Amino acid sequence: MTLTANKPSISGQRKRQQDNKRQQTLVAIVLGTVFLLAIILSPLVLGESGLNTVLTQRNQPPSWAHLFGTDWLGRDMLMRSLHGLSLSLRVGLLAASVSALIGTGLGLAAGTFGGWVDAVIIWIVDVFFSLPHLVLLILIAFAVGGGTQGVIIAVALTHWTSLARVIRAEVLQVNSADYVQLAHRLGKSSLWIARHHMVPHVVPQLIVGLILLFPHAILHEAALSFIGIGLSPHLPAIGIILAESMRHLSTGYWWLGVMPGVLLLLCVKAFDWLGENLRSLLDPKTSQG
């Protein structure tokens, strides 16, 4: 009697908890996406307002009128930070996407062809890991001539390694699975197997891998611009804004460096958050619980 009475209520409760967890994840994904889209699109919406030189309002600390304060030319730092971040995010997104394409291509090739193709790709990955990432970035950015193009190429060429490893492992694992072996025996073509067995496994890895690449790409873009090898000083990327603030540090204008950095930190965290939540939604182990 008690058993039959209890059973539905327990499973009902469990169902509700699942829904909550799933809803929380979905809400997190939506919030993260909205926040990042808002920053990327903010220059389009806000236009050039606040970027003009207002010499009467120079070097003002943060207040309600200027949340991030103003710089030595009286420009609003919140506006400058938003413009800079939007530029940095777009550069980072482009570079990371190219990098993800390279990583997927090489990972798929290494996993499917095996043999010497695999050996060569793994060797390239090892060589990349044997140099400090920042030194590699500086070398490539320098060699291709610097500037915006230099940053994009450097970031794109150096971030694919871990994704290639993940995809390769995934392909190898699926390839050795019983159902794939069975499909081979049943005479299915390689293309059919790739289409029906590989793609459903690799695509979620790719999406999550791509999103988790963004924060690295953006941080490295900012670092390169900060040391002066990246975007030109005329393009106010976030790294340039922070580098400029260095010159005004000793005068005590702390907000020039602190506030844009906080916004950059929030963006990186938002990408991390988005990636983790998307992973738990797409991963069959966690998507149901």
Added chain:
Amino acid sequence: MEARRKGQIQIKVILVFVAQKLLRLGLLLMAVAVFTFVLLSFSPIDPVQAYIGADMMQISADQQAIIAERWGLDQPLWSRFLDWLGQLLQGNMGTSLVFNQPVSVVIANRFQASLQMLAIAWFLSGFLGLTLGIVSGALAGSWVDRLVRLYAYTLASAPTFWVALLLLIAFAVSWKIAPICCAAPPGVLSQNVTFWQHLHHLLLPAITLSIIGIANIALHTRQKLIEVMQSDYVLFALAQGESLWNIVRYHGFRNILLPAITLQFASLSELFGGSVLVEQVFAYPGLGQATVQAALRSDIPLLVGIVFFSALFVYTGNTLADLAYPVIDPRIRLRGQAHS
């Protein structure tokens, strides 16, 4: 007799190990050489222009051609590569254009300045990271754990140069307890710098690097310890009434030390990259700042030299980690002897 044979075997094992490591290092440096050479020879930078710089207008096309011929730029790619490699093998890395000294001398001097900073940062981050990781892993779910995790996750996504900037603002500008730049007080000759002045200038960059380095090792140690705490032997020890700290000491510590050490040696690569940014912010005249100088002022010989040196540095770190295993874990020691 038995002891002597054992000693001989051990020497053989060590020799094989060293030979393997040197061979791998040779292959790696060769790969880096090919990669760097191909990258730089396809780059749009004109070496003659990079060498002459602003005086390019005063040099006629004929003179440029003479310089190019003197440098062998008219030769095919592979013969230039062999020439360059031959010089490199003889230990000639060229002359730095920025510092007007042989590249090897510049790297040696600069690395000496960076080494102390890197060493302090490395030990500090290893020690603090391990400690924080153990505490938060043992007390998983408590407020201490949450605090450590918040710290680690925030620092993991914070830009290195921005953290350096924050510390500079706080300690050097606002509280004025740390110097604002450089490796010595202004106006003091380098041979007259006292030990305390030296340490004073070294400490803030080193602390910045270690603050960032802590995050990774703390998170990994925490994860590893939680895995250990969920094992059967820990459950058994708990059932026998063993206290939490004894379990961490006898079961946890031994199992997390090896991965932690691997990670800490592997982090040398990131430490090197971090030092480039931190030295830039603190204007500390080390190897990291020289890297930026070389790239900004087109000093190709120095940049290539630093690329090689950093590969060597990272490789040394990984080799040291390999060497540390048998010292720490008796099981690996025994297995190594069984193989021979």
